[in-house]
Amino acid sequence: MIKLFRIDDRLIHGQVVVGWGQPLNIAFIVLVDDGVRASPWEQDLYRMGVPPEIEVIFASIAEAAARLEIWDKDARAGIVLAPDVATLGALAENCHRVTRVNIGGIHHRPGRTERLRFVYLSDTEVDQLRRLAARGIEVTAQDVPTARAVPLTEFT
Amino acid sequence: MSEPLRGVIVSHAGLAEAMIGAVVAITGVSDALIPVSNEGCDRQALFNNLTAAVGTRPAVLFIDLPGGSCLTGAVSYARGRSDLAVVTGVNLAMLLDFVFHRDVTPEAAATRAAAAGTRAIRTPAA
Numbered sequence: 001m002i003k004l005f006r007i008d009d010r011l012i013h014g015q016v017v018v019g020w021g022q023p024l025n026i027a028f029i030v031l032v033d034d035g036v037r038a039s040p041w042e043q044d045l046y047r048m049g050v051p052p053e054i055e056v057i058f059a060s061i062a063e064a065a066a067r068l069e070i071w072d073k074d075a076r077a078g079i080v081l082a083p084d085v086a087t088l089g090a091l092a093e094n095c096h097r098v099t100r101v102n103i104g105g106i107h108h109r110p111g112r113t114e115r116l117r118f119v120y121l122s123d124t125e126v127d128q129l130r131r132l133a134a135r136g137i138e139v140t141a142q143d144v145p146t147a148r149a150v151p152l153t154e155f156t
Numbered sequence: 157m158s159e160p161l162r163g164v165i166v167s168h169a170g171l172a173e174a175m176i177g178a179v180v181a182i183t184g185v186s187d188a189l190i191p192v193s194n195e196g197c198d199r200q201a202l203f204n205n206l207t208a209a210v211g212t213r214p215a216v217l218f219i220d221l222p223g224g225s226c227l228t229g230a231v232s233y234a235r236g237r238s239d240l241a242v243v244t245g246v247n248l249a250m251l252l253d254f255v256f257h258r259d260v261t262p263e264a265a266a267t268r269a270a271a272a273g274t275r276a277i278r279t280p281a282a
Contacts, residue, residue, distance in 0.1 A: 009198040009199065010194075010197075010199065010224075011228070012223070012228075013223075013225040014221065014224045014225075017223070017224075042228075042232075045228050045232070046228060048222060048223045049221070049222070049227065050223065105198075107196060108198075108201065109200070109201075118196075
């Protein structure tokens, strides 16, 4: 089953594979990113950071929406990873299985302001997250499992 | 080669800076290595920091882990540039060897550094 829906613009990295992967006993990671899905060399690169016992699945938004139910019924534990609010928002629009969203890292870019040490959001992104929350999806920010999960209302 | 190679250490948090401090303390060579941290960086920000650190000169990019954002950022940056080489699993031994063997191509320096770093990993009896 999907244990974590995470937004992290660094995609697969230490916090995901080790920080969350170990305590959740993750067996697969679904990386939802249209750009990476179309780039075999980037896929090779992201696979390098993952132990061989963890499966890595690269999916476009459309593919992920279509297969999310299958992954959620998988007996193994998995993480769905998206690079930005828009991607996970689009996924949630197309699938009721997204019930909780973990914001793990959205870094500074022009137009974004700091909300937490590891979360920078534009006003548009705040609106997108609030729309998710209004649909009953629990949205929290938490970079690693040992940190407190900060509710959306506390940082927007 | 006209100028000795430079090394750019790409790491999590403050590791790169700390390693350079150790290299300088041991060798006295202070112009061979440049730190880049992924702290607070998304992919584009790390790319920009690498651009600022490397510039147009040949270099070896030393990465802390053989996976993760430092590696993906560095390999993306180095892709298509034959004047850059990448080594993962950076350790102090490989950096100490590198700073004294920089009059070679980036590829040769990377191969040599990787060998030096690998040789340093041992399990001596206590």
